[in-house]
Amino acid sequence: MEKRSVFTFFKKYKISFLLLFVVFLAGCQGAINEPIDANSAGWFDHYFVYTFSRLIKGIAGIFNDNYGLSIIIITLIIRLALMPFLLKQTKSSMQMRERMSVIKPEIDALQKKYENKKDTASRSEMQQEMMKIYQKHNMNPLASLTGCLPMLIQFPILIAFYYAIRRTPEIATHSFLWFNLGQTDILITIIAVIVYYLQFKVSQKSMEPQMRKQMAIMGLISPIMIGFISLNAPAALPLYWAVGGIFMIVQTLIAQKLYAPVQGK
Template identity: 30%
Template sequence: MKISKKFSVTAALAALALVLSGCVQTKNGKPYGFVYDYLAVPGQHVMDWLAHIFGGSYGWAIIVLTVIVRMVLLPVMVKQMRNATVQQEKISMIRPQMTALQKQQKAASTPEEQQAASQAMMALYRNNGISMTGGIGCLPLLIQMPIFAALYAAIRYSPELSKAVFMNIPLGKASWILALLSFLSYLLQGYLSLLGMPEEQKKQMRFTLLLSPVMILFFTMSSPAGLGLYFFVGGLFACLQTLIINFYRPRIRREIQEKMKDQPAPAAPVVPKKVVTPAAKQATAKKVSQKNRNRNAGKQQHHK
């Protein structure tokens, strides 16, 4: 469930970025439209102003813009990462109960037994304050979507930005170097998030944490290098956020243990009893009688 949610969120954000970047229309070679007029043009002004401060370097302008955006979002993102960590620690605490209920679900032979086990699992999550989504939120990424669109359109349609060069890398063209750096920065963030995590959860999260860097790699390989620079610096900030959470993880674990040590174990799932009607009893007796007659007939033919 976590894998599918993570994949759907990442894919949706990538698709939204591509849609926003394609909303700019051109007439007689001049761009226009909502994204260009209200996002790209202000983005160009901000980039021009920052580049002027840093001696005409649009690369440093993008880096400073990324730092500003990430600093504004840092409290929200750290809070969401802390919530996800709390969910992970709670799941680790109730792992034995979850395993027992999962075994009951697999061993269920009737729809009633499966439903009872599923209800018991939902009650276990609810009683321990565990979210079915694992505390994962996409609000910070959604807030950044206008930045993605503005930066993409500004680089594509601004002559200064499209021709700018930073560290011998043309910012208006795709760069495999920045794409690889973005991939590695988010891959490092995924590795750091595994530190201190319970071993059973590491096995489940490895593929999920690899998915986001791969998506970013393919996205930045087909985007201007300026956007790849934004993702690379953003990935470094993500590593910083993860280190902050790892520093507080032992304290979070102690808090969860204190809250959950007196939590009563959930009751075993109650399986509804089957109600056998008289008609069902008669049908069963008829089948048994017919089976006995067939058996006796076979014996008689054998004796003959």
């Protein structure tokens, strides 16, 4: 029987909570297509979105108004800045998974012991014995919750950059490679969808079989959402997503190489 607590519930459904967090932030931004400027209302618009908009225009100016290159450069800078946090998260996650595999037989035996005992006293005793197992192995059951912090840190930054791209009208007046940044482009949309699907498949390599099955649907939902939004948005957005997705694939491969468990350990 699976142990239930507020912590296991949050751990299991943290993706849903974080998606709600994104929606909450997005809902605070007012009209998504209104050009951003120094007079735009709202602290998030002023300090985050407008700052990124100025940065996009500033870097584009350095490269002869190449807004596509500017978006790529800023995307890479953001991802590089966040990379240490995400690598630390991956390392902690893998270490926790490795340590949990060691104590799993004891946890399973304890849960089996209390399988048919549902009274409050028995549940309390089970929780106390569970804590003793964690203490014996020097583990903090709340440590896994800190894995959400890097995700919370990156959301305001990525959302602000997303809105800056949508609300900087100068971007729509320029082209990059084969497409106009202000118009929908099927090919760059397809590339973004494929990249996000590959990113998910790469991330699955470090998942346990059970978790892989539970997350399978996310591997389809994420690319589908990217494709749907991109087909109703300027091509600058799928360009941003494609570059970010490629970076995340490389980062995941690096993390898996660095923190892979030693065979036979």
